[in-house]
């Protein structure tokens with residue numbers, strides 16, 4: 001191949017995304033080549049930028065896992081707490097500082113296994129935050145154990161003959177618990193991904209966005225789809241839109257990822273109810 | 286704590302529709318931009334970094350930029366001249 005000659009143009013161009021990153025010795029980031037986490041992170045930054053959310057009003061929180069490394073790279077308020085406890089810690093922030101735009105990110109293990117209880121109850125109370133669950137179908141950081149979302153018959157280090165459990169559906173779980181906004185997308189569809197993050201950020205109450213993302217290094221290798229391009233193609237091949245899914249039967253939908261908005265309703269934010277209560281009690285004394 | 290920003294070198298390639306900026310030190314050679322580019326503009330070199338191999342057909346569609354997990358490739362569209 002013959003690479004094109006570099007232009008001698010002196011440029012004043014500086015990428016918008018880089019201005020939101022802690023662009024120091026931390027870069028390049030730790031994620032593997034072709035990992036989907038960077039794509040979700042990019043979409044989140046685009047969404048925040050387009051909605052003009054000031055950095056000072058933004059909090060990105062996480063627990064533990066590959067996905068949970070994300071806040072470490074964002075030049076805004078961030079924290080990184082115990083495995084599974086990000087929603088609980090973020091609840092504290094939202095109640096103390098309801099003016100903050102709180103975003104919590106985590107893997108399927110962090111949010112649905114060890115943090116599953118927090119997930120249900122944060123959704124139930126409709127605390128005002130955007131929760132992004134990055135579903136890569138395994139515990140990637142610790143080497144690829146089966147997670148609550150590993151599909152039937154797919155491989156994990158703890159499922160060497162294929163998973164026999166039925167996976168949990170994060171969107172159904174959040175809808176059942178009463179979340180105000182519930183949607184799912186994949187890293188293959190950047191435009192939808194960015195749009196859904198923007199919608200989630202502009203709603204009230206608890207908003208869940210599940211993003212099916214590729215983990216080529218662990219999940220991909222264990223399932224013989226080791227390259228990023230093959231894994232995103234695999235995700236794309238298993239994706240159907242909510243409209244298309246309505247015309248399909250349960251058997252056809254068994255191994256499919258249904259994308260779209262499942263719940264979008266108005267609720268009163270918990271932090272508002274909480275502030276009212278504080279006022280009432282203070283006035284009574 | 287004040288952030289000490291590091292300057293990463295950038296390669297600029299001019300195309301009729303715009304400019305492609307590549308940060309070789311950030312690129313991990315994952316191939317995603319190469320595969321997703323609809324016009325076969327990009328390819329991985331022997332150094333396992335992305336390079337522009339077709340400097341005329343880029344349509345500035347941003348697919349490479351959006352799908353790069355490493356924030357290593359960016360597109361700047363040229364402004365349309367008023368006619």
Ligand SMILES: Cc1ncc(C[n+]2csc(CCOP(=O)(O)OP(=O)(O)O)c2C)c(N)n1
Nearest residue numbers: 065066067083107108109110138139140141
């Ligand atoms: C209390 C506790 N238990 C177990 C661990 C070990 N551990 C670290 S990351 C992780 C799983 C991460 O999986 P997931 O949340 O799906 O994130 P991913 O790495 O896939 O992005 C586990 C079990 C821990 N750090 N803390």
Ligand code: SF4
Nearest residue numbers: 031032035066140215
């Ligand atoms: S192990 Fe998987 S999820 Fe973790 S950084 Fe690598 S590709 Fe991404």
Ligand code: SF4
Nearest residue numbers: 322343344346347349
């Ligand atoms: S902007 Fe579109 S056409 Fe141009 S290099 Fe990127 S993906 Fe290819």
Ligand code: SF4
Nearest residue numbers: 312313315316318353
């Ligand atoms: S997507 Fe990014 S990291 Fe991957 S080859 Fe292209 S420029 Fe490099």
